[in-house]
Amino acid sequence: MSKQEHQQQEPNRALIPSNDLPEVRRIWFENEWYYAVVDFIKIWTESTNAHDYWRKMKARADPELKKVIETRLKSFPMKADDNRRRQTETATRETLLRLVQSVPSKNAEKIRLWLAEVGNQRLEEIEQGQSEIEQLRETYRTKGYDEVWIEARIADLLARNEITTEWQERGAQDIHYPVLTNTLVERTFGFTIKSYKTYKGIAQSANLPDNMTPEELAFNILSKTTAKTYHETRESQGIEALRRDVIDAGDTTRAAREVIEQKTGVPIVSKKNAKDMRRLTSQREKKSLPPQSEKTLFDQ
Template identity: 30%
Template structure:
């Protein structure tokens, strides 16, 4: 990638702070003065940086110009370009270690996101892998929702509650909306379209194992199903913590994947198709789902009831019990 000279492309936003950056030696370099603004909280980040350089040399024996900093042309407020102290991602992380700041961890996550986006843009295989796992997670989400539709989770509110439980255990948060706010995603956006491959895989494992436990144990009812989903996520999270891996909420946020990037043509058509009011509605389909129980000590399954899942083009299937 060549150096990007357009002013609008040499700016990045961290919260409400504008960070100048430039592409140099095949990686991004950031204006250190701009980084100091959110990191230090000082009203004069230029002076703070000057004092920090002296302190690092006196107390740590570190000459930043020999190890971390390069002077690179950066745009100024009047449209000119002048040499400015800059550091790449590794260098900025080194500086963050020397500044006690409540913004240290958010800045690290922000830098990780930029690094991930840069890697994806430069690696077509990484992009294809990400779109593959986005589609795979969609199918696992769909399979799980179809499975529990026969076991007590039918309404949109119940399905959303299950989605919250899927995220709650894995991310250690209350649910989807809290995670969207934590990630600073647009409200109403699709959380899963901002994930990276590693995060998709963690979610895929949670969905597939939750579905497996629900089937193997014949879990019934909203509360029991949600408890399983959350517990599976908790166990995955504990394993990640035990091996010292990166927790899902700390994984970088990626550029949003539009539906057309990861959906198959057939799937894209099915989710975007609206029934024309002048056309006949689709014929209703009544699917009979037998619910069995294996009593303790018994050799054969006992039929408890039959449930009917009726789909007729509505937003959600309707359930009808036997005899209704």
């Protein structure tokens, strides 16, 4: 369900719950929160120019602190005050606690308490998310899908959540999501969502991904992750820029699909729908049962 070197972009503006502190940008990466260092510098020092303070702090750092700064900070594109994505130095809770020791401030204890609170909060979010995913697995099992398909569908849903979050942060509104999604599908598979449903022989009210094969779902995921990559690397803002990225992502994914189809001789786009896949699951279960004439371990 996770991409290699998975980087899950959370909303950059994370409201601090209880200490009446300003907003802090953060990103979830490799199972940890990374926080924008300059945002914390602003809190610690109450400086009117946190960026300048941070530059001077790095320049004057002792050898031990310099080693921490050089080896333990990571840069990610984050939305700045001008709504553009800019590379921003971030640190984990552990590293921030090390940095805060070097900043004389009456707010230091507030920071320590808040970091502990956020850590507990994230653990609760993870547990809740895992529970929801397991419920979703059980729902699809009840409908008759096999485990391979279920995992592909869950990965597709997670990719969907990531790309819609990305769209929202970059200026798209809810009314734009169907348009962007339809563009991705059409450029990737050669069908609009409406015509794709007709091709598969399902109702227009049906959910298209629920009627995709695992192979189709794989390219559905690839198109979304490629679009997300274009958004980030191009620092795109606004619906027109997002639509351009989506077109390019769909075209890139289509090219990959066509190469695989050419090499294998097997088309990715399929007329199979949910009924076919549930029937296939049933057939697999029957094949796994021993013939009636054979004895099983329980008969001996």
